[in-house]
Amino acid sequence: MEPPPHFQGLTAFHKAPYREEENKIYTNPRSMMRSKLKSLALVAALVSAFTLAAPAGSAYAINTVSCGDHNFVELWGHSGNICFANAGTWKSYDFTGSSNCWWANKISTGNNDITFWDDHSANPTYIPRRTVMTFPTVGWVCVGTLRIH
Structure with missing residues (x-):
């Protein structure tokens, strides 16, 4: 059986070891390691690029x-x-630091659609x-x- 085409024209001295019975070409382990490291570096670069390029969530865009202004x-x-003001989510604990709620007797939505959760209820x-x-x-x-939506 003839060796693969990329070995055609080379003398026997320059050919990489070729085992016809296994149809296997043995390569330099260092070049394989470099190839794997390059692939790993490329994957790491892509992951970091997508992580940095991903849009930040609006969970904390809300401002006091x-x-x-009656639009607030x-x-x-x-x-x-x-x-x-601004869309996002506000947790009263983050504001008060001690209480799990802001006791309110009146809510005005202004120019906003809102959802609130009573501290004692799972229903919004x-x-x-x-x-x-x-x-x-x-x-x-x-x-x-x-x-605020």
Whole structure:
């Protein structure tokens, strides 16, 4: 049997060892290692490029702002009023540092659709834009998490 085409024209002295019965070509282990390292480096570069290029989530884009603009979300509560702008999620624990909720008796959505989770309930409450909601039967609600859409 003839050796593969890439061995044609070479003298026997220059040919890499070739075993016809196994149809196997033996190569230099160092070149195989370099090839594997290059492939690994390429994969690592692609992973880091996609990680850096991936868009950041908007989980913390929400900001507390000075109240007064009726387009902002506003909560009236025990500790006064607090207002929010920009889409994102706000957790009252991150703001208060000790309590798991912001006690509110009135919520104004302004120009925003919002969802809030009462600290004692797993069920979210959706409130559409341009809505003012009060809680006359319970007086106060414990706003644990607020999301502006």
